[in-house]
Amino acid sequence: MRERFRALDPRLLWVILALMALGTLTLFSAGRNTPQAGIWLKQSLWNLLGMLLMLLLASMDPRRIFRYSFPAYLVGLVALAAVLVVGRKIGGSTRWFMIAGQTFQPSELMKWVTLLYVSQRLGSRNADTVDRLELLGAVGLVVFPMLLIQRQPDLGMALSFLPILLIIPLMKGLRARWVVALLLLIGVGGFGAWKFGLKPYQKQRVLIFLDPSADLRGKGYQVNQSRIAIGSGGLIGKGFTSGSQTQLNFLPVKTTDFAFSAWAEERGFLGVLLALGLFGLLLGRILDAALAAHTHAEAYFCAGAAGIFALHLLVNVGMVAGALPNKGMVLPFFSAGGSSTLSFFLALGLIMGILHRSRVK
Numbered sequence: 001m002r003e004r005f006r007a008l009d010p011r012l013l014w015v016i017l018a019l020m021a022l023g024t025l026t027l028f029s030a031g032r033n034t035p036q037a038g039i040w041l042k043q044s045l046w047n048l049l050g051m052l053l054m055l056l057l058a059s060m061d062p063r064r065i066f067r068y069s070f071p072a073y074l075v076g077l078v079a080l081a082a083v084l085v086v087g088r089k090i091g092g093s094t095r096w097f098m099i100a101g102q103t104f105q106p107s108e109l110m111k112w113v114t115l116l117y118v119s120q121r122l123g124s125r126n127a128d129t130v131d132r133l134e135l136l137g138a139v140g141l142v143v144f145p146m147l148l149i150q151r152q153p154d155l156g157m158a159l160s161f162l163p164i165l166l167i168i169p170l171m172k173g174l175r176a177r178w179v180v181a182l183l184l185l186i187g188v189g190g191f192g193a194w195k196f197g198l199k200p201y202q203k204q205r206v207l208i209f210l211d212p213s214a215d216l217r218g219k220g221y222q223v224n225q226s227r228i229a230i231g232s233g234g235l236i237g238k239g240f241t242s243g244s245q246t247q248l249n250f251l252p253v254k255t256t257d258f259a260f261s262a263w264a265e266e267r268g269f270l271g272v273l274l275a276l277g278l279f280g281l282l283l284g285r286i287l288d289a290a291l292a293a294h295t296h297a298e299a300y301f302c303a304g305a306a307g308i309f310a311l312h313l314l315v316n317v318g319m320v321a322g323a324l325p326n327k328g329m330v331l332p333f334f335s336a337g338g339s340s341t342l343s344f345f346l347a348l349g350l351i352m353g354i355l356h357r358s359r360v361k
Contacts, residue, residue, distance in 0.1 A: 007058040007356040012285045016348065019278050019333035020047050022263065026334055029241045030254040030262040039255050039336050046338045050345030057349025058356060065350060066297055069117040073141070076113045079106035080148040087152075095152045105339035107149045107157045112347050114145055115164050115304045122172050123297025135169060156315070156329040163307025168300045222252045226320045229258075229265040237268030259334040261320045275334075279313050289351050292358035302354060305347050 024047075027040040057065070079097075083106055088096040096103040118141055122134065142165045146158045229245035232238065243265035245251045254262045264272050283306050290302035309332060316331040318324035330337060332344045 005055070007352060008055065009058075009285070009352050009355040012282070012348070012352065012355070015278055015281045015285065016333075019275075019282065022275055022278070023259070023333040023335075025240065026259050026263045026266075027255055027336055029243070029266060030246055030251075030259060032241060033247060034249060036255055043336045043341070046341040050341050053342060054345045054349035054352060057346065058352030060353055062298055062350060062353045062357060063295070065353070066116065066120045069113070069120045072113045073117040076106065076110040077145060077148070080110060080145055083107075084148070084151055093152050093154060095154055095157075102338060105337075107145075107152070107154060108337075108339040108343040109346070110145050110149070111157070111160050111164070111308065112305075112343055114142060114161060115301060115308070115347075116350075118142065118164055118168055119297045119300035119304060122168055123295060123300050134172075138169060139165065154328075159315075160308060160311060160329065163311055164304050167304050167307045171300055171303055172296075222258065223319070223322045225250050225252060226258050226261040227322045229261045230321060233265045233268040233271075235269050237264075237266045237271055240266055242266060255336045256330060257316070257328055257335065258320050259336070260317060260331050263334065264320075276313075276317075279309075283310055283313075286351055289355045289358070293354050294358060298354045298357075302351055305351060308347075309344075 024040050024044060027043050031037050031039040083097060084094055086097075087094045088098045088103060090096060090103075095105050095107060097106065098104075118138055121141070122138060142161050146161050149158045149161075225245060229243065229251050232245065233243070238244070241247065243251075243262060245265055246254055246262040251258055251261055251265075260275070263275060267274070286302055286306040286309065290299045290306065293299040293302060312329055312332055315324055315329040316335075319329070330340050332340075
């Protein structure tokens with residue numbers, strides 16, 4: 001057991017523990033005076049399970065995990081297809097399996113499995129550039145699960161795959177013309193999604209983002225209340241469990257999508273800087289792992305993981321501030337949820353293992 005703990009990277013571990021502490025305090029405050037008063041205890045259990053998973057993966061040789069990336073990818077595709085048929089429908093979306101009274105969202109795990117397999121597939125080739133067939137293959141491996149997820153529908157989760165599609169080919173040595181082609185493909189795909197793929201409520205989110213005042217009592221209510229909460233926090237915040245928007249339940253979905261709004265209201269601008277600074281340290285250490293990695297596959301995974309974490313941070317914080325449309329993308333360590341928590345710790349466990357292997361070597 002002592003050897004397992006030695007595999008944990010101290011610099012990364014302390015940042016994770018600090019973010020977990022901030023997130024737990026936020027959920028405790030946000031859950032008060034609601035039926036979710038015990039949400040912080042439930043999330044603490046998920047954090048504990050996630051830490052145990054991270055400890056297990058950190059002590060394993062990353063190369064062993066990469067060997068099973070292809071069968072894991074196939075199992076993930078089967079799970080995404082199965083959830084559309086037998087999954088639990090909640091709030092108009094079919095994204096969850098019900099297992100022993102708990103919901104499990106396979107798409108949360110699938111983005112990391114896809115990153116693992118694409119990293120292994122492109123990292124196993126020693127060429128400094130990616131050819132046309134490799135590029136098309138990588139695009140297909142990422143786009144296929146994105147399409148299945150969009151069928152649920154879950155646009156925010158589908159978009160979380162984009163760092164895989166962009167970062168790894170660029171690191172592999174993608175030529176400039178293919179970068180332009182990829183961007184054009186994404187643009188055409190976005191136009192096609194708007195015309196044929198997006199649900200009416202998803203289009204409404206974009207329209208409300210462009211004009212938040214158009215429906216303050218309806219679709220624009222969430223973002224408007226979030227902006228009020230953040231603005232009322234001022235420099236130092238209103239104090240723990242003292243935010244009026246949070247405690248009087250004006251702030252919507254405050255334990256998941258808008259948890260960061262509750263933190264900003266009670267801790268103010270300085271609290272926001274503290275949280276963003278910790279996330280910056282987290283991203284920096286993950287990129288350190290990419291630089292220290294001994295194989296291309298390990299480096300690609302770490303860089304892609306940094307991109308996924310950064311995207312979640314950018315979209316969630318931008319969403320609660322009203323700078324981006326409401327995508328429903330969770331914020332790691334702050335938003336409650338078992339599937340997302342375990343999936344983030346799974347990625348961090350593999351990154352810990354890569355850092356440990358670099359130190360041992």
